[in-house]
Structure formats: structure tokens, C-alpha cells
Amino acid sequence: MSIETISLSGRKKVVSNKEMTFLERLYLIAIIKGLFITIKHFFKKKATIHYPEQVREMSPVYRGRHMLKRDEQGRENCTACGLCALSCPAEAITMKAAERRPDEKHLYREEKYAEIYEINMLRCIFCGLCEEACPKDAIYLTISKELVPANYDRENFIFGKEQLVMPLEMAIQNAQLKNAN
Numbered sequence: 001m002s003i004e005t006i007s008l009s010g011r012k013k014v015v016s017n018k019e020m021t022f023l024e025r026l027y028l029i030a031i032i033k034g035l036f037i038t039i040k041h042f043f044k045k046k047a048t049i050h051y052p053e054q055v056r057e058m059s060p061v062y063r064g065r066h067m068l069k070r071d072e073q074g075r076e077n078c079t080a081c082g083l084c085a086l087s088c089p090a091e092a093i094t095m096k097a098a099e100r101r102p103d104e105k106h107l108y109r110e111e112k113y114a115e116i117y118e119i120n121m122l123r124c125i126f127c128g129l130c131e132e133a134c135p136k137d138a139i140y141l142t143i144s145k146e147l148v149p150a151n152y153d154r155e156n157f158i159f160g161k162e163q164l165v166m167p168l169e170m171a172i173q174n175a176q177l178k179n180a181n
């Protein structure tokens, strides 16, 4: 009994059971064909590069690792509103909000800030929706061209604020550049 299957790709081939000829059984023609294909690829432009010695030029709109931005005074922009987490299709973002104390005004721009902010890089698909959703210009994927480094432990792919918040020196440099222009 034969079972009819539907080809989703439309590339289904009917396999025949016909006897192979003597020449076909020698596989000489098949081997020569295979070698010809291999030799042809020697002279083609390579699709691969010698990474990490060579690095591809990235697109200007490349989405790198997330960065939680600071303002010109070095204060964190994020107000822990949770909109980025809500808009994330991969449910990769978690956070815990906290109230800013009066003596922390130089650290956080808004009255509420993210005490804990974590992104699970194993879940993230780098779609950029968190960046789109943020009303405070706080999270960006475009500033950093950095990749998420390989690791053997799953826990190391959960990036906390220590990996995500913009370095203070970068915030100062940005402010200096802005003032110079």
C-alpha cells in the first residue's frame, strides 16, 4: 500500500527503482562531477572569512548588545516603567523597580529606577522592540556594536546592570562631544 504525501516545498522527487547501468555502478562519472564542483568552488569568491582575525563590516543599523543609557550628567535614564519588558516578544527582560532616595539624585534621572534589570541573551532575538517601546531613551541596541560572547554556562547569558549600563566615561565623553558641537 502506498501512502501519498504532500510536498510542502513543491520539490518532491519521485525516486525510481530502475537498474543501474554498468557505467553508473562504477560511480566514475558521479565522482568526476563531484570533483568538478569542488574545483569550481576553489576559484569562486569565498562566502566565509577568517574570523576573528577578520571581522565583517557591520551595517550602520546593526543591533548590537543592549545598553542602558546615562544622560549628560551620568545619571541612568531608565525609570523601570516595564514597557520594554511588555513589548519583548521573547520575554527576555525582567526588572525590579525601586524609589530613588534624595541622596541618589545624581545617580538616577527619574524618581523611580531599575534596581534590578536583566536580559536573558539566550532568549533575545535582537528585534529592537524594547528600544522602540522605551519612552525615556534608556535602552539602545544600536550604540554598542558588541556581540554577546560565547559561554558554557547558561547563567552567564543573563546580563544584569553591570553589563548593560553605559560606562560612566562614555556618558562623560558623549556630553563633551555634545557641548563641543
Ligand code: SF4
Residues within 6 Å of the ligand: 084, 087, 088, 089, 090, 091, 092, 093, 119, 123, 124, 125, 126, 127, 128, 129, 130, 131, 141
Ligand atoms: S531586542 Fe527584542 S527580544 Fe531582545 S530584549 Fe529587546 S524586545 Fe526582547
Ligand code: SF4
Residues within 6 Å of the ligand: 077, 078, 079, 080, 081, 082, 083, 084, 085, 095, 114, 133, 134, 135, 136, 137, 138, 139
Ligand atoms: S528601559 Fe525604557 S522602557 Fe524599559 S523600563 Fe527602562 S524606561 Fe521603561
